[in-house]
Amino acid sequence: xxxxxxxxxxxxxxxxxxxxxxxxxxxxxxxxxxxxxxxxxxxxxxxxxxxxxxxxxxxxxxxxxxxxxxxxxxxxxxxxxxxxxxxxxxxxxxxxxxxxxxxxxxxxxxxxxxxxxxxxxxxxxxxxxxxxxxxxxxxxxxxxxxxxxxxxxxxxxxxxxxxxxxxxxxxxxxxxxxxxxxxxxxxxxxxxxxxxxxxxxxxxxxxxxxxxxxxxxxxxxxxxxxxxxxxxxxxxxxxxxxxxxxxxxxxxxxxxxxxxxxxxxxxxxxxxxxxxxxxxxxxxxxxxxxxxxxxxxxx
Amino acid sequence: xxxxxxxxxxxxxxxxxxxxxxxxxxxxxxxxxxxxxxxxxxxxxxxxxxxxxxxxxxxxxxxxxxxxxxxxxxxxxxxxxxxxxxxxxxxxxxxxxxxxxxxxxxxxxxxxxxxxxxxxxxxxxxxxxxxxxxxxxxxxxxxxxxxxxxxxxxxxxxxxxxxxxxxxxxxxxxxxxxxxxxxxxxxxxxxxxxxxxxxxxxxxxxxxxxxxxxxxxxxxxxxxxxxxxxxxxxxxxxxxxxxxxxxxxxxxxxxxxxxxxxxxxxxxxxxxxxxxxxxxxxxxxxxxxxxxxxxxxxxxxxxxxxxxxxxxxxxxxxxxxxxxxxxxxxxxxxxxxxxxxxxxxxxxxxxxxxxxxxxxxxxxxxxxxxxxxxxxxxxxxxxxxxxxxxxxxxxxxxxxxxxx
Numbered sequence: 143x144x145x146x147x148x149x150x151x152x153x154x155x156x157x158x159x160x161x162x163x164x165x166x167x168x169x170x171x172x173x174x175x176x177x178x179x180x181x182x183x184x185x186x187x188x189x190x191x192x193x194x195x196x197x198x199x200x201x202x203x204x205x206x207x208x209x210x211x212x213x214x215x216x217x218x219x220x221x222x223x224x225x226x227x228x229x230x231x232x233x234x235x236x237x238x239x240x241x242x243x244x245x246x247x248x249x250x251x252x253x254x255x256x257x258x259x260x261x262x263x264x265x266x267x268x269x270x271x272x273x274x275x276x277x278x279x280x281x282x283x284x285x286x287x288x289x290x291x292x293x294x295x296x297x298x299x300x301x302x303x304x305x306x307x308x309x310x311x312x313x314x315x316x317x318x319x320x321x322x323x324x325x326x327x328x329x330x331x332x333x334x335x336x337x338x339x340x341x342x343x344x345x346x347x348x349x350x351x352x353x354x355x356x357x358x359x360x361x362x363x364x365x366x367x368x369x370x371x372x373x374x375x376x377x378x379x380x381x382x383x384x385x386x387x388x389x390x391x392x393x394x395x396x397x398x399x400x401x402x403x404x405x406x407x408x409x410x411x412x413x414x415x416x417x418x419x420x421x422x423x424x425x426x427x428x429x430x431x432x433x434x435x436x437x438x439x440x441x
Numbered sequence: 442x443x444x445x446x447x448x449x450x451x452x453x454x455x456x457x458x459x460x461x462x463x464x465x466x467x468x469x470x471x472x473x474x475x476x477x478x479x480x481x482x483x484x485x486x487x488x489x490x491x492x493x494x495x496x497x498x499x500x501x502x503x504x505x506x507x508x509x510x511x512x513x514x515x516x517x518x519x520x521x522x523x524x525x526x527x528x529x530x531x532x533x534x535x536x537x538x539x540x541x542x543x544x545x546x547x548x549x550x551x552x553x554x555x556x557x558x559x560x561x562x563x564x565x566x567x568x569x570x571x572x573x574x575x576x577x578x579x580x581x582x583x584x585x586x587x588x589x590x591x592x593x594x595x596x597x598x599x600x601x602x603x604x605x606x607x608x609x610x611x612x613x614x615x616x617x618x619x620x621x622x623x624x625x626x627x628x629x630x631x632x633x634x635x636x637x638x639x640x641x642x643x644x645x646x647x648x649x650x651x652x653x654x655x656x657x658x659x660x661x662x663x664x665x666x667x668x669x670x671x672x673x674x675x676x677x678x679x680x681x682x683x684x685x686x687x688x689x690x691x692x693x694x695x696x697x698x699x700x701x702x703x704x705x706x707x708x709x710x711x712x713x714x715x716x717x718x719x720x721x722x723x724x725x726x727x728x729x730x731x732x733x734x735x736x737x738x739x740x741x742x743x744x745x746x747x748x749x750x751x752x753x754x755x756x757x758x759x760x761x762x763x764x765x766x767x768x769x770x771x772x773x774x775x776x777x778x779x780x781x782x783x784x785x786x787x788x789x790x791x792x793x794x795x796x797x798x799x800x801x802x803x804x805x806x807x808x809x810x811x812x813x814x815x816x817x818x819x820x821x822x823x824x825x826x827x828x829x830x831x832x833x834x835x836x837x838x839x840x841x842x843x844x845x
Contacts, residue, residue, distance in 0.1 A: 151674040196727060249504075257508040259695050261727035277706060287706065360671035361702065361727075362695050370668035405675040410663040411636055 146284055148406045149399065154290035156398020158359055161297050161352040162375030163382070163390035168304060169345040171385035172321045173338045175233060178240040179220060180349055181372020182247035185365060187213045187350030188357045189255055192262055202265040209350040217346025221339055229335070244369070251365035259364045262357035266292055289359045296355060297391055300348060304387050317341060321385075381421055383434020392432055493791040494533040495784060495798075497522070497777070498555035499564030499589075500575060502543035507568050509721070510769045511540070514567045514589050516762050517770035520754065521777035532781045532789075541566060545574035552578050560584065561795045562784075562802065564776055565603070567769065569593035569639060576603045584795045585802040587779065589772035592717075593639055597825035602799050604806050604825040606772045606779070606815070608741070610643030613716045615651040616831050617644070617689065617739055622655035624833075626712055626737075627687035631661035631680030633673070633700065634691050638666075644691035644716055660685050670696045677704045680711065687712040694722035701732040712737065720768045723839060730839035737844070739831040741815035742771040745841050751814050768815070775813035782811060 162184060169177045187209045194205035224243050228236050266288035268276045278287035308314040319327040320337045328334050356371060357363055375394065382393025397417060404416035424432065499518065501511030515538040522536045537558055541548035548571030555563070563579050565588030566572035572591030579586040580600040587604045588596060594611060597603045608616070621627060632648065635641040652659055660683040663676040677700065680688050688711045690697050697719055704710070715738035722733055744755050744765050754774060758766040766774075783805035789798055811819045816829030833844035 147678065148675070151672065155672045192727075252504060252508070257505065259698075259725055261698065261725055261729070263727060285706070360699060362671075362699055364695070371671070374668065401669075402672070402675060405663075406678075410665065410676060410679075414666065414669055 144283075148402050150284060150286050150290075152399030152402035153294070153395060154287060154359065154398070155402060156378075156395035157290055157293040157297055158352075158356045158371065158394075159375045159378045159397050160391045160394025161293055161300070161355055162349075162371055163379040163394045164297065164300055164304070164387065165345045165348040165352060166372075166376050167379040167382070167384055167387060167390040168348070169341055170379070171387070172308075172317045172341045173225075174321065175225070175236045176240060176376070177342075177345065178237070178372070178376075179243040179247060180345065181368035181370075181375070182244045182251075183213055183217060183220075183346050183349040183368070184353035184356065184372065185251060185363075185368035186216060186247060187346075187353035188262065188363055188367065189251065189260075190350070191354045192260060192357070192363060195263060202263075206351065206354050209354060210347045213350035213353075214343045214347045217342045217349070218339055220346075221342040225342075226335060226338075229338075244372075248365050248369065255365060257365060259362050262361040262363050264289070264358055264361065265354075266358055287359070289355065293355045293359065296351065297394075300351075301387055301391050304344075308387075313337070313340060377418070377421060380431055381424060383431030386431070386433045386435065389431055389433035396432075492529070492531055492533045493784075493789070494535055495780075495789070495791055496537070496559050496561045497534045497564060497780065498537045498539070498552075498558065498560035498562075499566070500539045500541040500548050500551040500555070500571060501567030502571075503538065503540040505542040505544075507543035509767075510590065511538075511543070511567045512762075513764075513767055513770040514538075514564070514773035517754075517758065517766055517772075517774040518564060518589075518777050520757055520761065521774045525777065525781050530781075530785070532784045534777065534781075536777075538564075541571045541575075543568050543571060545571050547571070548575050549578060551575075556582065556584075561791075561793070561798055562780060563587070564589060564773065565596070566591055567773075569596060572596045576600055579603065582795070583799045585799040587776050587802075587806070589776045590769045593643065595639075600825070601823070602803055602825075604821055605827055606776050606813075607717070607768075607827070608829075608831065609826050610640055611647035612826070613739065613831075614644040614647030614649075614691065617691075617714060617716060618648050618651035618655055618657060620739060620831070620833055621687060621689075621714060622657055626714070627685075628656060628658055629660045629683070629685050629687075630657050631663075631683065631685035631688045631711070632659060632691070633663050633665070633676045633680070633688060635670070635696070636664040636666055638692075640693075640718065641691045648689060648691065665696065671699060673700045673703050674707070676700075677707050677709055681707065681709040685711055687714055690715045690719065692716075693718040694720070694725065698722055698725055698728055698732070701736070702729075705732055714738065717741070717768050723836065723841070724765055724767075730836070733836045734838075736836045738834050738836075740768050740834055740841075741829055741831055742768040743832060743834055743841050743843055744771075746843065748814070754814060771814040775811070775815050775819075778813060779806075779811045779819075783809060 165180050190212050191205045191209040194200045194208045195202055220243055224239050278285050308317055316332045316337045319332055320334050324334050378393040378397040379390045382389030400420050401413055401417050404413040408416055501514050502508050503511045522534045526533050539551035539554055541551045548566050552575045563584050563586035565586040566575045567590050569591045572588050573595045576596050585602045589606045592607045592610045594609050634645040661680040663679050713736040717740045719738040720740050723730055783802055787801040787805050789801055806821045807823055819827055819829040821827055834841045835844050
């Protein structure tokens with residue numbers, strides 16, 4: 143496998159990690175909690191889109207919109223039922239609840255949709271002039287799939303929109319305030335609960351988009367689909383500096399590229415060990431991650 | 442007030458989900474009112490007078506990620522029991538399948554439930570990891586067990602009363618190498634295997650041991666593991682660049698389906714050769730079966746076979762459970778019939794203890810020949826491993842076609 147091939151392959155894997163990591167990092171950045179159920183919301187989003195398109199024969203775009211809508215509702219529901227009552231509890235309790243929600247979603251999906259894998263349709267196929275299906279661009283011997291291109295573009299767009307949204311406007315300001323100091327924000331008349339709910343709504347909507355793109359690239363859909371990429375994306379978010387939106391993008395891409403290079407040049411058996419060794423080194427040198435903000439603890 | 446409301450909402454949600462689950466996961470439970478053991482399947486056909494009713498139990502993943510295998514076995518065993526009971530012979534069964542969620546600890550609990558119920562003979566567990574745990578129990582409790590599908594050697598190793606209906610994993614590896622060499626399919630071979638899975642590793646090890654002696658050159662040897670099983674570009678490129686004519690895939694069909702799709706995108710079309718875990722790829726919902734065109738696999742069961750018994754079984758299974766039965770189902774079906782044959786031949790009676798039956802069954806299984814859906818003239822050696830000939834199968838036009 144040539145260097146460029148590996149690079150493209152790594153970017154295509156990394157773009158998927160990046161888009162999942164965006165949701166993680168956004169929720170963490172504002173609500174200061176690790177939403178371990180994020181990966182499973184991705185899975186739910188993918189299932190909703192799958193059923194919308196294959197069972198109800200909706201066009202893909204409508205299917206994605208339905209998934210985004212329902213996942214947003216799901217995100218708000220989870221937040222209200224599982225996280226909001228623990229607003230003043232220690233962060234460890236919320237973390238454990240998030241893990242509980244993650245298992246709840248996985249098992250509910252097993253009951254509702256059975257463990258049999260489903261193959262997600264590829265929406266990103268162009269028909270060439272001769273009617274042949276094309277799933278990617280061919281540049282000489284190199285090949286980059288449309289899914290990868292779309293994922294990267296969507297990632298960048300989401301990144302820009304989120305950054306703009308958080309830095310401008312009333313709600314964005316409220317989010318930043320809540321992220322800095324919940325109590326002070328409340329004293330300033332900001333509705334902390336609503337702000338956090340909105341954060342979850344956005345995060346879950348992003349999860350649905352991530353789910354569809356992830357499944358378009360790697361189309362086997364099972365109820366546990368979200369759990370491992372969720373963890374990898376979380377790693378990517380930490381790698382890039384959790385809480386930093388550009389950091390999630392960078393971290394995701396790097397993680398994917400390192401993983402593929404480790405497979406291609408070191409060993410397929412050791413690839414995960416290499417990925418996590420790199421993570422440890424990065425965190426040793428730069429504990430807040432590549433683009434993370436250094437927050438001084440005030441004593 | 443708000444808290445109470447959200448609590449209520451949560452409860453309603455949970456109940457609604459539970460209700461949905463009950464109706465959509467047809468785990469073959471004919472008694473939905475059974476609230477204490479919701480995952481258990483029992484068939485309770487009244488037995489004719491004078492017949493011997495044996496209590497047959499088994500554990501399997503009726504829920505969880507491996508539920509596809511557990512449900513297949515429970516469903517097929519239920520069909521076999523119903524057929525045997527309806528035929529009204531001397532040997533009648535009462536079947537009890539308990540859920541083990543593919544977890545060793547839960548399997549032992551499920552096994553204890555079965556023991557309390559009075560299980561006399563056992564179908565072991567469906568999947569290997571739980572079966573290793575339950576086989577240690579059935580061994581020390583002197584209950585005879587015949588597992589349909591737990592193929593790990595550890596299940597039967599050193600236990601005189603543990604038998605398998607499926608091949609052991611190592612046999613699949615050497616049989617595959619033998620088959621590839623005998624048919625002259627290729628000389629340059631690549632292997633992609635899952636290095637955190639005993640099933641895949643067991644087959645890989647014996648394949649690698651057998652390959653050099655048969656003139657097969659393994660040019661590419663790559664792995665993947667859980668959480669790393671979506672992007673196979675490196676493995677495919679490695680096999681392709683080293684000129685492998687055949688790629689051996691000792692794995693389940695879920696990752697295989699991704700490999701086929703990614704190899705096609707990369708323009709690589711070797712001969713694909715799978716093992717019994719590949720069985721089921723054609724029923725994968727939404728799978729483009731043209732990707733699996735030409736895939737070869739060794740499997741003891743072919744749902745499209747012309748064999749009359751197989752056709753009856755497939756029709757019945759489809760009618761009752763809506764799916765095409767896989768090899769696991771056929772193995773479980775065979776287990777029940779093998780028991781019926783052995784109990785009949787041994788003149789066993791239902792008032793015998795599990796231990797008496799155990800001795801009789803060991804005697805029968807090591808001496809008898811059994812014709813089932815998964816092979817003719819099956820026999821078992823004292824170790825509990827089965828001897829039957831694997832059938833070569835190839836996928837053509839979206840269906841399995843026998844090669845021999």
